[in-house]
Amino acid sequence: MKVLKFGGTSVGSPERMKKLLDIIDPSQRQIVVLSAVSGTTNNLVEIGEAYLAGNKDKAASLIAILKEKYEVFIKELFAKREYLEQGKEVIDYHFGLLSNLANDLFTSIEEKVILAQGELLSTTLYHVYLKEIGIRSVLLPALDFMKTDEDNEPIVDYITKHITPLLDKHPENNLFITQGYICRNSFGEIDNLRRGGSDYTASLIGAGIRSEEVQIWTDIDGMHNNDPRIVKGTMPIAQLSFDEAAELAYFGAKILHPQSVFPAQRYKIPVRLLNTMDPKAQGTLITNTSEKDKIKSIAAKDGITAIKIQSSRMLLAHGFLRRVFEVFERYRTSIDMITTSEVAVSLTIDDTTYLKEITAELLGFGTVDIDKDQTIVCVVGDFGAEKHGYAARVLEAVKHIPIRMISYGGSDHNMSILIKTEDKTEILRSLHHRLF
Ligand code: ADP
Numbered sequence: 001m002k003v004l005k006f007g008g009t010s011v012g013s014p015e016r017m018k019k020l021l022d023i024i025d026p027s028q029r030q031i032v033v034l035s036a037v038s039g040t041t042n043n044l045v046e047i048g049e050a051y052l053a054g055n056k057d058k059a060a061s062l063i064a065i066l067k068e069k070y071e072v073f074i075k076e077l078f079a080k081r082e083y084l085e086q087g088k089e090v091i092d093y094h095f096g097l098l099s100n101l102a103n104d105l106f107t108s109i110e111e112k113v114i115l116a117q118g119e120l121l122s123t124t125l126y127h128v129y130l131k132e133i134g135i136r137s138v139l140l141p142a143l144d145f146m147k148t149d150e151d152n153e154p155i156v157d158y159i160t161k162h163i164t165p166l167l168d169k170h171p172e173n174n175l176f177i178t179q180g181y182i183c184r185n186s187f188g189e190i191d192n193l194r195r196g197g198s199d200y201t202a203s204l205i206g207a208g209i210r211s212e213e214v215q216i217w218t219d220i221d222g223m224h225n226n227d228p229r230i231v232k233g234t235m236p237i238a239q240l241s242f243d244e245a246a247e248l249a250y251f252g253a254k255i256l257h258p259q260s261v262f263p264a265q266r267y268k269i270p271v272r273l274l275n276t277m278d279p280k281a282q283g284t285l286i287t288n289t290s291e292k293d294k295i296k297s298i299a300a301k302d303g304i305t306a307i308k309i310q311s312s313r314m315l316l317a318h319g320f321l322r323r324v325f326e327v328f329e330r331y332r333t334s335i336d337m338i339t340t341s342e343v344a345v346s347l348t349i350d351d352t353t354y355l356k357e358i359t360a361e362l363l364g365f366g367t368v369d370i371d372k373d374q375t376i377v378c379v380v381g382d383f384g385a386e387k388h389g390y391a392a393r394v395l396e397a398v399k400h401i402p403i404r405m406i407s408y409g410g411s412d413h414n415m416s417i418l419i420k421t422e423d424k425t426e427i428l429r430s431l432h433h434r435l436f
């Protein structure tokens with residue numbers, strides 16, 4: 001059984017929604033994961049922020065604008081009055097819920113309830129549409145099987161245990177529709193898998209049902225060899241290993257949610273990145289194997305903060321790095337890059353929630369320098385220990401740009417460079433020009 005995920009633009013208009021049937025074959029038993037209609041989650045974020053700020057009038061007007069968009073949407077989606085009425089009921093229910101939150105004490109719990117409405121709307125409307133055109137489908141509530149633990153990690157065994165009976169209940173049914181992104185957390189509250197999380201949902205379901213293949217359908221023909229939003233002339237990559245795809249996703253290739261590769265990798269389920277606008281295009285196949293001896297792709301992750309801890313007194317002493325890492329561990333802040341010398345250690349973080357507290361503790365070891373607005377540029381390829389020349393090619397391409405940190409050898413397929421964000425466009429273009 002395959003899992004097919006369609007992103008925001010792929011369901012972004014009534015026309016696009018209808019065209020999904022060019023790709024979905026209703027005669028095959030499969031699970032279809034849908035994102036919210038493009039733009040909706042951003043609008044829901046704004047509504048949540050207005051409520052959190054106590055600005056109920058602003059929330060009400062944002063809700064009215066979004067509802068209006070959906071009223072136009074269903075008029076184009078449905079042809080028959082009966083189904084238009086059903087669509088209207090769906091919209092009234094979800095927007096009624098958004099409006100009623102004005103009467104509650106508003107906390108981050110309610111905020112997550114708001115964020116969940118986008119996927120609930122898109123899947124329910126699509127389910128009604130399939131009914132209208134006479135295609136049988138079953139709507140699977142993701143909140144009944146997608147769950148995270150105390151560390152906000154999704155639980156694959158829980159998915160298997162709870163989705164299997166839902167599928168078994170409908171042996172005669174082929175097409176199952178469910179929501180991407182949304183889940184329940186360890187308290188049973190409505191939560192989500194972070195922005196872009198529908199990819200993660202698809203991979204998690206794929207792992208949970210030991211699917212034969214996960215297909216991520218989006219608005220581009222696969223993983224490109226550089227960020228197509230910044231660099232002209234980027235090309236799709238036919239094949240990537242799970243590790244390479246994971247590095248690229250983690251270091252900024254927006255086409256994939258950073259964690260989405262891992263569940264599929266664990267159960268060796270092939271992942272295909274495909275283009276809804278050009279379904280015949282080859283796309284990218286992600287499996288255990290990869291082309292050898294090649295630089296594959298470049299990605300960049302913004303919003304990085306570099307921290308340098310200088311301590312001539314302590315750095316050589318054993319146990320020093322452990323004590324530094326323990327500080328980050330206490331504040332549940334993960335480290336992306338690290339470089340060391342005899343008198344200093346530099347590392348990077350992207351979550352600065354506890355930067356003040358972390359800095360205060362690090363000052364106990366020596367001097368601390370902080371650089372904000374940094375970007376990690378990550379070059380992914382086959383750089384095993386026996387290979388030579390790749391690092392030189394990368395550094396040659398960036399020799400005109402100031403570099404704050406370099407990391408090579410952490411894995412066989414990644415070289416990372418830390419630069420100022422203001423230099424990102426130049427470095428991505430220069431690397432592209434020199435490496436491909
Ligand atoms: P969806 O809504 O389908 O999940 P996203 O917007 O999340 O789609 O991801 C697709 C977008 O990712 C593309 O339109 C492209 O602009 C962007 N992107 C960034 N880096 C890459 C890359 N290396 N390869 C392909 N797309 C990329």
Ligand code: ASP
Nearest residue numbers: 035041181195196197198
């Ligand atoms: N709708 C969610 C978002 O915009 C999840 C997704 O599209 O993958 O982040």
Ligand code: MG
Nearest residue numbers: 007196254255
């Ligand atoms: Mg996405």
